Amino acid sequence: MSVVTRKLVMKELYVNRWMIGSAGVGAALAAAVAPLGKTAFNVGALTWLTVVIAYGAMLAIHGVMNERKEQSLQFVLSLPISIGDYVRAKLLGLFLCFLVLWTIAVTAAIAMVLIAPDVPDGLLPFTLALSLYMLTNFAVLLCGALYARSEGLVTAVIVITNMAISIFMFTVGAMPEIQDHLHSPTPVWNRTIFNVFIVELIVLVIALALPLATAARRRDFL
Amino acid sequence: MTLTKHIEMRGVGKAYRFFSLQDISFELEPGQVMGFVGPNGAGKSTTIRLAMGLIAADVGEIRVLGCPMPEAQAFAKRDVGYVSADMRLIPGATLGWHMNLAASIYPSWDAAYAATLIRRFNLRAEQLARSLSHGEHIKAALLLALARRPRLLILDEPTTGLDPVARHELLTEFMDVLRDDSRSILFSSHNTVDVERISDRITFLDRGRIVASSDKEEFLERWRRIEVQLPQGGTLPELPHIVGRASDGHFHTLTTNQFSDELVGRLGNTVRNVQRMTLEEIFVANVMYHREARQ
Numbered sequence: 001m002s003v004v005t006r007k008l009v010m011k012e013l014y015v016n017r018w019m020i021g022s023a024g025v026g027a028a029l030a031a032a033v034a035p036l037g038k039t040a041f042n043v044g045a046l047t048w049l050t051v052v053i054a055y056g057a058m059l060a061i062h063g064v065m066n067e068r069k070e071q072s073l074q075f076v077l078s079l080p081i082s083i084g085d086y087v088r089a090k091l092l093g094l095f096l097c098f099l100v101l102w103t104i105a106v107t108a109a110i111a112m113v114l115i116a117p118d119v120p121d122g123l124l125p126f127t128l129a130l131s132l133y134m135l136t137n138f139a140v141l142l143c144g145a146l147y148a149r150s151e152g153l154v155t156a157v158i159v160i161t162n163m164a165i166s167i168f169m170f171t172v173g174a175m176p177e178i179q180d181h182l183h184s185p186t187p188v189w190n191r192t193i194f195n196v197f198i199v200e201l202i203v204l205v206i207a208l209a210l211p212l213a214t215a216a217r218r219r220d221f222l
Numbered sequence: 223m224t225l226t227k228h229i230e231m232r233g234v235g236k237a238y239r240f241f242s243l244q245d246i247s248f249e250l251e252p253g254q255v256m257g258f259v260g261p262n263g264a265g266k267s268t269t270i271r272l273a274m275g276l277i278a279a280d281v282g283e284i285r286v287l288g289c290p291m292p293e294a295q296a297f298a299k300r301d302v303g304y305v306s307a308d309m310r311l312i313p314g315a316t317l318g319w320h321m322n323l324a325a326s327i328y329p330s331w332d333a334a335y336a337a338t339l340i341r342r343f344n345l346r347a348e349q350l351a352r353s354l355s356h357g358e359h360i361k362a363a364l365l366l367a368l369a370r371r372p373r374l375l376i377l378d379e380p381t382t383g384l385d386p387v388a389r390h391e392l393l394t395e396f397m398d399v400l401r402d403d404s405r406s407i408l409f410s411s412h413n414t415v416d417v418e419r420i421s422d423r424i425t426f427l428d429r430g431r432i433v434a435s436s437d438k439e440e441f442l443e444r445w446r447r448i449e450v451q452l453p454q455g456g457t458l459p460e461l462p463h464i465v466g467r468a469s470d471g472h473f474h475t476l477t478t479n480q481f482s483d484e485l486v487g488r489l490g491n492t493v494r495n496v497q498r499m500t501l502e503e504i505f506v507a508n509v510m511y512h513r514e515a516r517q
Contacts, residue, residue, distance in 0.1 A: 004327055015314040071310040077276050078304040082296040219278030219292060222271060
């Protein structure tokens with residue numbers, strides 16, 4: 001990785017630092033509120049999900065769409081980099097930005113499940129599957145945002161990936177091999193949950209590799 | 223020893239749905255300032271973006287500082303400063319952050335010169351880019367480009383939307399760049415006054431084509447407006463190199479792009495006045511002549 005690409009990766013962390021900080025605090029607070037009762041659990045879980053989803057969408061909008069719209073892309077591309085370097089830096093930089101918040105949010109959620117006496121530990125496998133799904137979902141969103149040139153298309157990708165989270169919760173959460181163990185006192189790590197992890201990881205890798213094979217090879221980027 | 227040309231374009235073309243750039247060929251030598259003049263939509267920005275490797279040509283060959291574009295853009299752009307009127311810095315970062323970024327990327331970064339420019343342009347390092355006005359944005363982008371001391375400056379309408387004082391400040395800085403004759407500037411504008419002030423070579427573009435390219439002095443020497451008053455019943459002789467004519471009764475105004483004493487001699491004592499033309503007049507006459515010739 002060239003010096004300029006490294007600088008651009010760091011640039012993403014710098015310009016999004018306030019968003020990372022505030023979203024991190026928001027997700028941690030939401031997880032902290034969840035064990036305080038049934039209503040608090042629902043409010044906390046919903047807030048936690050909203051913070052992570054909204055943060056991902058904001059990153060795609062600010063980091064990719066607005067950079068193009070507000071013409072700062074021209075400044076970045078005037079630096080000694082190729083289109084491929086730009087796509088690599090953007091992909092890595094924004095993914096790192098998401099990863100920082102994701103790590104905070106997931107750590108808080110795991111801690112909440114394991115520490116809170118009223119929250120069953122059986123929720124842990126599904127919490128991890130959902131968390132990994134959200135990471136994958138962001139990678140898909142980023143892939144779409146880097147590929148799409150129009151604002152409308154990026155918005156469509158945001159809407160579709162957001163809807164996909166609800167679909168994931170309703171379908172994966174309803175699988176008997178998972179649903180039956182959600183209220184268990186100890187986590188149950190069965191073949192189904194591992195298969196979910198494997199599929200998520202495969203999609204994650206594809207979503208991260210795709211922009212390098214498509215957007216990075218573009219000859220016209222403006 | 224042959225010096226590497228700073229920009230070479232040969233037969234470059236780029237087609238869009240409603241616009242196409244056709245057969246663009248020109249060279250920019252070290253130490254030269256080329257003014258790219260054209261009306262809105264002439265293809266100036268497209269040509270400049272091609273030179274910067276931001277878009278790729280459909281046909282033709284582009285080399286910048288000897289590097290093929292866009293393939294070797296990462297290497298070529300180490301020595302190219304690019305500023306465009308619609309370019310914006312990163313909104314959430316300060317000018318100081320941008321300066322640190324440039325200093326860490328370009329070994330040639332001149333911190334003392336950057337400090338001089340920041341004072342001269344009345345900017346502040348701690349200002350967030352999103353709080354800069356249009357003029358301040360252009361000045362900040364120029365500061366970042368100039369303080370790197372690049373061999374080639376590519377400026378796309380940098381004076382557009384600036385007040386006369388700001389324009390004067392920027393043009394003065396460009397003149398300063400040219401004290402080093404190994405550096406060159408490609409400068410696009412539809413403001414012919416700015417172009418005339420700093421350019422030594424001028425290329426006119428219209429509707430995606432180069433309509434003329436020459437030294438500034440050559441343009442100014444070759445183009446003339448000749449006012450003729452014919453006697454009763456007199457007719458204008460057939461004259462070469464007349465690219466425009468307007469008539470009002472016995473009075474005729476001829477525009478030539480190849481002025482010579484011989485031409486005046488052929489008109490004899492019917493000539494009432496011979497006027498030098500400004501670059502703007504030459505530009506307009508040139509564009510109109512080529513548009514009519516194409517129709």
